[in-house]
Amino acid sequence: RERVRAMFYHAYEHYLESAFPYDELRPLTCDGQDTWGSFSLTLIDALDTLLILGNVSEFQRVVNVLQEGVDFNIDVNASVFETNIRVVGGLLSAHLLSKKAGVEVEVGWPCSGPLLRMAEEAARKLLPAFQTPTGMPYGTVNLLHGVNPGETPVTCTAGIGTFIVEFATLSHLTGDPVFEDVARKALKALWKNRSDIGLVGNHIDVITAKWVAQDAGIGAGVDSYFEYLVKGAILLQDKELMSMFLEYNKAIKNYTKFDDWYLWVQMYKGTVSMPVFQSLEAYWPGLQSLIGDVDNAMRTFLNYYTVWKQFGGLPEFYNIPQGYTVDKREGYPLRPELIESAMYLYRATRDPTLLELGRDAVESIEKISKVDCGFATIKDLRDHRLDNRMESFFLAETVKYLYLLFDPDNFIHNDGSVFDVVITPYGECVLNAGGYVFNTEAHPIDPAALHCCRKRKEEQWEVEDLMREFYSLKKNKKFTLKRVSDHGEGESAKDPEGASSEKGGEKRNSKENSHSLLSCPSQSFNSKLAVLGQVFLDNT
Numbered sequence: 001r002e003r004v005r006a007m008f009y010h011a012y013e014h015y016l017e018s019a020f021p022y023d024e025l026r027p028l029t030c031d032g033q034d035t036w037g038s039f040s041l042t043l044i045d046a047l048d049t050l051l052i053l054g055n056v057s058e059f060q061r062v063v064n065v066l067q068e069g070v071d072f073n074i075d076v077n078a079s080v081f082e083t084n085i086r087v088v089g090g091l092l093s094a095h096l097l098s099k100k101a102g103v104e105v106e107v108g109w110p111c112s113g114p115l116l117r118m119a120e121e122a123a124r125k126l127l128p129a130f131q132t133p134t135g136m137p138y139g140t141v142n143l144l145h146g147v148n149p150g151e152t153p154v155t156c157t158a159g160i161g162t163f164i165v166e167f168a169t170l171s172h173l174t175g176d177p178v179f180e181d182v183a184r185k186a187l188k189a190l191w192k193n194r195s196d197i198g199l200v201g202n203h204i205d206v207i208t209a210k211w212v213a214q215d216a217g218i219g220a221g222v223d224s225y226f227e228y229l230v231k232g233a234i235l236l237q238d239k240e241l242m243s244m245f246l247e248y249n250k251a252i253k254n255y256t257k258f259d260d261w262y263l264w265v266q267m268y269k270g271t272v273s274m275p276v277f278q279s280l281e282a283y284w285p286g287l288q289s290l291i292g293d294v295d296n297a298m299r300t301f302l303n304y305y306t307v308w309k310q311f312g313g314l315p316e317f318y319n320i321p322q323g324y325t326v327d328k329r330e331g332y333p334l335r336p337e338l339i340e341s342a343m344y345l346y347r348a349t350r351d352p353t354l355l356e357l358g359r360d361a362v363e364s365i366e367k368i369s370k371v372d373c374g375f376a377t378i379k380d381l382r383d384h385r386l387d388n389r390m391e392s393f394f395l396a397e398t399v400k401y402l403y404l405l406f407d408p409d410n411f412i413h414n415d416g417s418v419f420d421v422v423i424t425p426y427g428e429c430v431l432n433a434g435g436y437v438f439n440t441e442a443h444p445i446d447p448a449a450l451h452c453c454r455k456r457k458e459e460q461w462e463v464e465d466l467m468r469e470f471y472s473l474k475k476n477k478k479f480t481l482k483r484v485s486d487h488g489e490g491e492s493a494k495d496p497e498g499a500s501s502e503k504g505g506e507k508r509n510s511k512e513n514s515h516s517l518l519s520c521p522s523q524s525f526n527s528k529l530a531v532l533g534q535v536f537l538d539n540t
Contacts, residue, residue, distance in 0.1 A: 001406035003362050005053055007375070008399045011390060014374040015042050021069060027374035028388040036086065036392075037078040037143070039070055044090040045396035048443055051101045052400055052412060059101040063094065067114050072122050075144045080129045080137050081159040083122060085224075085441040086392060088166045091119035092173075093443035099420070100411070100432055108425055111173055111453035123170055123179055135185035136160045136206040153207040157200050160186045161225030164232035164241070165439045172450040187232075190225065191244055198251030199267040200225070216267035217256055219278035224440040227283060230290055235437045235447050245291075260299040261320050275321050277307065279314035282337035286344035294348050301341055305357055311381040312364040314338055325382065333377040333389070334369060336397035336442065343405045347413070358405045365398075397442035412436055412444060419448075426454040 011025070019025035019032025023041035026033055035041065043062055050059045095115035099105050106113055128146035129137040138147050139155040164187060167179035193209050194200050195216075202213035202221040218226065226248060233242035255270040256262045262281060264274035282304050288297035307318050313332035315325040339361055346354040368384050369375045375394060376386040404410055414434030422429045429452035436444035 001403060003366070004399060004402045004406060007362070007365065007370075008049065008053060008395065008403070010370070011374045011395055011399070012046055015046075015390075015395075018373055024392055025374050025390045026388045027371050027376045027390045028386060030373040036082045037076050038074060039072075039083075039087055040066070041086055042390075042392040042395060044070075044094075045086050045392040045441065047090060047094045048097055049395055049400045049403075051097050052403060052410060056101045059094075059098075060103055063098060063101075063103055063115065066091075066118070070118065072118075072125050072143055075142065077140050077142050077148065078125075079159075080126050080139060080141050081156075081162055083126060084163055084166055085439055085443075086396070087122050088119050088126075088170070089439040089441050089443040089445075090396070091115045091122065092166060092169050093439070093445060095119060095173075096431075096446045096449050097444075099422070110422070110429075110431070110449050111175075111424055111426065116173055119166075120170060120174055120176075123167065127178065127182065130182040130186065132206045134189045134206055134209045135182065136189045136204065136209070137163075137182075137186060138206060153205045154203050154212050155206050156203050156213075156221040157190060158222055158224045160204070160206070161190050162228050162440055163187075164228050165235060165437060165445060168232065168236055169445050169450060173453050175453060187225075187229070187241070187244075194248075195267045197255065197268070197270055198247060199255060199265070199270070200248075201267045211267065214267045215264045215273050217264040217274075217278075217281070218252060218262050218284050219264075219281040223280050223283060227287055227440055230287055231437050231439075234290070235445065235450065242291075249291075260296070260303050262300070263320070275319065276326060277304070277318040277320055279316050279318075279332065279335050280337060282314060282335075283340055286337075286341035289341075289344045289348045294345070297341070297345060298349065298351070301338075301345060302353075304338055304341075305353075308338060308357065308360065308364075312360075312368060313378055313381050315381050330380045330382055331378055331387065332381050333387075333391055334365060334375060334394045334398050336393060336401050339398060339401045339405065340442070343401045346405055355405065358402055361402060393441060400442050422452070424452050426452065 014027065014030070015025040015032075018030045020043065021040045022032025023035045023037065023039060024033055025042065044066065047059065047062055047066075050062065092115075095113050096110055098113065098115060099109065110116070125143045126137075126141055129139075129141040131147075132138065132153075136155060137160060138151050138153065139159050140151060141147055163183035164180070167183035171177050171180035189209065190200055190204075193204065193211070199216035200222065201211040202215045202217075204211050213221070216222070226245060229241050229245035229248070232238060233240075233245065252262070255265050261277060262284065263272050264276065265271060266273050285297035285301040285304070288294070288300070304314070308314055310323075311325075311332070314335065314337075315330050315332060317326035317329035318324070319326050339358065342354040342357045345351065365375060369378055369386065371386070374390050377389045377391065379385045379387040404412055407413075411432070412434075414432065416433045416435070419433035420431045422431055430448050431446055431452070433446075433448055435447050437447055438444050
């Protein structure tokens with residue numbers, strides 16, 4: 001754990017010294033470059049890692065730097081996918097963790113705050129990409145002018161299906177449903193266009209919905225679509241998303257799985273098109289562990305670990321029958337996926353083999369990739385040549401998952417035994433109880449936060465209907481309110497003094513009969529009920 005901490009600071013301090021405010025550090029020449037926009041990307045990506053390592057003072061300093069220095073009104077062509085997972089995801093996570101990091105949060109947090117406003121501004125810049133006949137987004141957008149007139153309509157599957165975690169979180173926190181709506185529409189468009197045997201290809205035309213690349217697998221170009229069906233289902237408690245994933249999972253097992261490896265097949269016929277393992281696929285055992293399929297996950301993980309041991313890293317492509325790298329795909333850019341799976345599987349099994357992978361990773365990265373100015377991408381695992389790049393995901397994901405693997409007591413692993421209660425304008429709210437959902441850039445989202453900001457219309461209708469219940473029963477000083485909860489017990493509450501019935505009776509609403517009482521899907525209230533921020537205690 002302490003070696004991982006030292007790795008983080010070696011990379012982070014050299015980024016600040018030599019590369020900031022550019023997106024990324026170039027570790028061989030000790031300077032910086034813009035890669036995905038011009039957002040000081042490594043700083044945004046590393047922000048929540050600072051807190052996970054316990055560095056609250058630097059977290060607070062960086063929050064101030066980002067507020068002053070990052071501008072999204074720039075004439076830059078940005079990847080919709082990368083901007084979402086790195087910038088929107090990083091800002092949302094930091095926003096939700098900022099109180100824990102000792103930042104003085106504004107009144108109304110977590111439903112408002114400067115980092116949330118920045119995340120929303122960045123996400124709004126991406127919305128023009130979703131204005132297509134199918135609802136599937138373009139891959140690139142100009143942050144100032146929207147989609148360029150000559151923009152290619154071909155987007156990879158992951159670039160369409162990797163928005164629900166960040167966009168649903170934004171919608172729940174800001175009260176604006178547009179983000180979740182476009183993310184869901186894109187997910188469903190992919191589902192609708194799957195093949196008869198239940199597989200999706202690699203790239204699709206977002207105007208015509210015709211598949212351009214018809215290779216089906218779990219790796220590059222597809223990976224995080226499957227990941228977000230599972231994580232979206234968990235975050236939103238959404239059975240439909242989970243059932244979509246489980247259908248895909250059946251098809252993936254039927255057509256692409258051989259001896260605990262996963263190959264690439266033709267999406268319509270199921271015939272093998274590429275018998276290769278890609279390093280990006282190494283997230284899959286971690287995803288299997290999230291749905292409880294731990295035995296299969298471990299078997300596949302151990303296959304992937306043999307490749308790591310062969311090379312001291314995972315080559316981008318590995319030819320399974322030949323047992324060797326693929327030409328021009330011999331590099332390892334310090335990717336996190338195998339370590340990510342080890343972290344999840346260690347939580348599930350406590351198998352010491354997983355700690356051995358973590359130790360091997362630390363030793364490989366230190367031995368092969370460490371240079372005076374940080375850690376460099378490995379250009380070729382056969383001869384250990386290096387490339388002049390340190391991707392921002394090294395600090396966002398690789399180091400974070402390594403640290404969490406070796407830090408069982410980290411607050412991220414909280415089992416719900418400790419939590420914070422926050423009073424928001426919409427009532428009482430439980431935060432930091434654990435169950436964090438990592439986006440695909442390893443930015444943790446607190447699922448409880450999605451229940452803190454009840455601005456959405458259906459919830460307003462429920463509250464209005466509940467207020468009517470109060471007002472109509474005003475004459476009886478005591479009454480029983482049957483609360484919809486997991487426990488199914490009614491709670492008694494007393495009509496508050498001075499409650500005016502004028503507001504309640506006037507407005508009629510089409511939803512009136514469908515929501516008679518407020519349901520509390522997040523936390524059950526034991527002895528009190530909060531309505532629009534006003535708390536009613538029983539027998540008071």
